Amino acid sequence: MGGNPVNRPHAAFCTGRIARHVIVMAGTGAIGLMAVFIVDLLNLFYISWLGDPAQTAAIGFAGAISYIQIAVSIGLSIGIGAITGRLIGAGRIEQARRVASSFGIVMLGVCLLIGLATAWLAGPLLGLLGARGEAARQATIFLEIVSPGLPLIAVGMGCSGLLRAIGAARISMNVTLTGAIISAITDPLLILVMGFGLKGAAISTILSRLIVALIGFRCVRSHGLFGRPIRTHVLSDTRLVGQVAMPAILTNLATPVGSVFVTHAMAGFGLAAVAGQATIERIVPVAFAVVFALTGSIGPIMSQNLGAGKLDRVRETLVTSLWLVAACVAATWAILFLTQDIVVRVFSAQGTAAMLIHLFCNWTIAGYVFIGMLFVANSAFNNLGFPLYSTLFNWGRATLGTIPFVWMGMHFGPAGVQVGQVLGSVLFGSCAVMTAFSVVRRLHPGDRVTEQAMPVIPPPQSGEAGMIELDELDHSA
Template sequence: MSYAVQASAKPDLLNSPIASTLRQMTVPMILGMVMLMTFGLVDTFFVSLLGTEELAAISFTFPVTFTLISLNIGLGIGTSATIARYLGAGQSHLAREFGTGALMLSFLLVGLLATAGFLTIDPVFRMLGATESQLVHIRDYMHIWYVAGVFLALPMVGNSVLRAAGDTKTPSIVMAAGGLINAILDPLLIFGLGPIPALGIQGAAIATMVAWAVGCGYILYLLVIKRGLVLPRLLTFSEFRMTSRAVLKIGLPAAGANMLTPIANGVLTAIVATYGAEAVATWGVGNRLESIACIVVLALSMSLPPFISQNFGAGRMDRVRDGYMLCMRFVMLWQLGIFLLLWLCSPLIAMVFAEEKQVAELIQLFLMIVPLGYGLQGIIILTNSSFNAMHKPMSALLLSLLRLFVFFVPISYLGSLLYHLPGMFAAGVLANLLTAACAFLWFRKLLDEECQLQQAQEVTG
C-alpha cells in the first residue's frame, strides 16, 4: 500500500485556504470532544448521586489524574510537532519511525508515573486537604484509575500521530467511542443491576479502565495494521534513543507545562477546601463545566499545531502568521458568546448538578464570574500550543509558569483573602487578562523574528 496515496487523502495543510483547512480539521475534534466531555459530565452526575462526600472525593482526584494525563498530552505534543515537521519537509519514512518511538516512550513513562502514584495515594491526598472519610472513597477510585491510566497512554499519543498527518476525524471517533462506553458502564457499575453488584465510586473507575483498554487495542490496530503510520515492530535501542531524544526535547517541557496546571489546581483546591466540602464539590463541577465551555479552544489546540508545524517545516511563515491571527480573533468572539450563555443558564445548570442549596448557589456564582475569562484563556492555550508547534518548547513552558505561578495562583489567593470565594473567582479572570496580553505579544515577536530569519536566508541563498 502506498503511504503517499494515504497522505494525499488528508487535508492539504500547505496549500489549501487557511480558514477552510482549520475548520475541516477542527470540527471533527469538536464533535468528538463534546461527546467525550459530555460523557465525563455524566460520570460526575452519577457520582454526585452518591452524595456530597463522594463528589468532593472525586473532585480531589482531578489535580492528580490530570498530572498523569498531562504527561500523555506533553508526549503527544512532542510527537505531533516532530512528525508534522518531517511530513511538511517530505520525510515520511522518519515520521513513521518517530511515531513508533513515541508510543514506546509513552507506555514506559506513564507506567512508571502511575506506579509511583499508586504507592503514594494517602500522603498526596492528605496534602491536598482530603479528610479521612474522603480518603476512603479516594482510595477506592484511584487504585483502579492508576491501572487504567496505563491504557490511556497509547491512544492519546496514537491520536497525535494521526493528527500530525492531518487526520482529525479518526481521533474524534476514538474519543467519542471511549466516552460512550464509559457513560454506558457508569450507572451499571456504580449502582449495580441484576447480577452486577453496586460498586459505588469504584465502579466509575472501572468503567473508565474498560473504555480506555478498548481504545488502546483499536488505536494500535489502526496505526500498525490498517494505516501503516508506525512501524510493525519495536525499535532497536539506538533507534529508540534517537527518536526519544527528539520527542522529549519538545515533549518534556510540554509535559512539564501541562503538569504545572494540576499542581496549581492542587494549590487552589487546598484553598477552596478551607471553605468546606460544598466549595470543593463546586470547584470540581466548575472544572468539568469549564472543559465543556472551552471545547472549541481545546479542539483548536489540537488542530492548529499540525497546521503550524507542517507550514513551519515547509518554510511557509506567511501561513503560520495568518492561521494564528485568525484563531485569536475567533476564540475571543466565540468565548464571549459562551460566557453570556452560561450566565443566563447558570440557575438551571446549578440545579442539575447539585441537590444541596449551598452547592447550587456556589455553582451559579462560579458560572456568572469565571467564564468571563475563557476567551483570554483561549489565547493563552493556543499560543502555548503554537510555541510547541514552532519547536519552541521552553517558551511554552515559561508561558505556563508565568500564567500559573506569577499571575493565577498569587492573584487568586489574594482575591480569596480579600473577598473569599467571589474574590477568588474574579481574580482568576484578571490573571487570564494579564497572561493573555503577554502571550500574544510574545508570539508576535517570535513570528517577526522567524520571518526576518527566513528573508535573510533567502537573500544569502
C-alpha cells in the same frame, strides 16, 4: 502478496484555505475532547445522584491528581505530533514513521511508571490536598483503580496526536467518541444500578480508555504511521521528540498544579466549596471544548507549513485561531448565562456550591478568552521551535498568576478564590499572545531561528531501509 498498498502520510495542511483547516481540525478535535470530558461530567452527575457529599468531593480531590497524570500524557503526545508533523511537511515520511514508533515505546514506559507510583502514593498525595475522612478514602480507591491504566491514555493520546498530524481529524474524533459511548453505557450501570459508586466510575473509566487505545492503535497502523522501531535509533529519536515533549509536559503540568492550589484553598471552606469547584472544572472542558481543542488542532497545521517553509500560512493560522477563540467564548458565555439555573439543578448543587456555579456563569467565565489566547500561543511556541516560551507562560500563570491572586481572594471566601484564579490569566494570556506574534514575525525562510525549529534527523543506518520495507509488507494485503 496482493491487496492495496499501505496508506502513505502526506502534508495535507500545506494547501487549501487555512480557515477551513482550522475550523475542521478544531471542530472535530472539540467533539473528541468533549466526549472525553463528558465522561468525567457524567461521573460527577451520577455520583451527585447518590446524595453523598463525601463522594462528590472525592471526585474533586481525585481529579486534581488525575489531571497531573493526563498533563504528562498530553505533553508527550504534543511532542510526537509536532515532530512527526514537521517531518511529514518536509517530505521525510520514513523518518516520521520511525520516530513515531520509537517514541511510542518510551511513552508507554514513562506513563506506566507514573501510574504505578500514583497508585502507591495516593493516600499521602490526597492528604497534601486537604482530603480527610471518607472523601480521602473514596478518592484513594478511585486513584488506585484508574492510575495503573495510565499507559492506556498514553496510547490513546499518542495515536490521536499522530492522526491529527496527518490531517485524519475525523478518524481521531471517531476513536475518542467510541470510548465516550462505552462510558455513557457503563457509567449508570456500574455507579447506580450495581451500586459500586465511585469504584464503578473508576472501572468505567478504565474500560473507556482501553477501547480508545485499541482502536487508536489500529487506525494509526492502517495509516502507515508506525514502522518497526530500530534499537539503535530509539535514544536519538527520543532525544529529538523530547526537545518538544519535555517543555510541553512542564507546560501542561502548570495547569493542574495551579488547580491543586485552588482545590486546597477551596478545601478550607468545606466540602460544598470543593464540590462546587469540581463541578465547574468538569463543565469548563465540555463548554470550551473548541478552545481546548485548538492546542492540539492547530499544531499540525503550523508544523506542516513550517516544515514546508510556508511561513505566511503559519501567521494566518495564528490569527484565525484567535478569532475562533473569541467567538467560542462569547457563544458559551451567552448559553451558560441563560441556563445557569438548570445547571445548578442538574448537579443538585446547594449553598456554597450553587453560589460558585452562578458566579462562574455570570462573570468569571469571561476570563476564558484570555486562557484561550494562552492556549493558542502555547501551541505556536511548541510547534515553531520555542517550547520553553510555553513553559514560561504557563508556569507564570500557575504560580504568579494564581497563588497571590487566590491567596488574596481567600480573604473574601470561596467566591474570592474563583475570581483570583481567573484574574491572573488576563495578564499572562495577553503577554503570551503578543509574544507569539513576535515569534511568528521573526520566522523567515532560511534564517537561523527557522532552521533551529526544524528537526535534525541522522541518516538511516545500515539495515534500516530493509526493515521499513518488511513493515510495509506487513501492512499490505
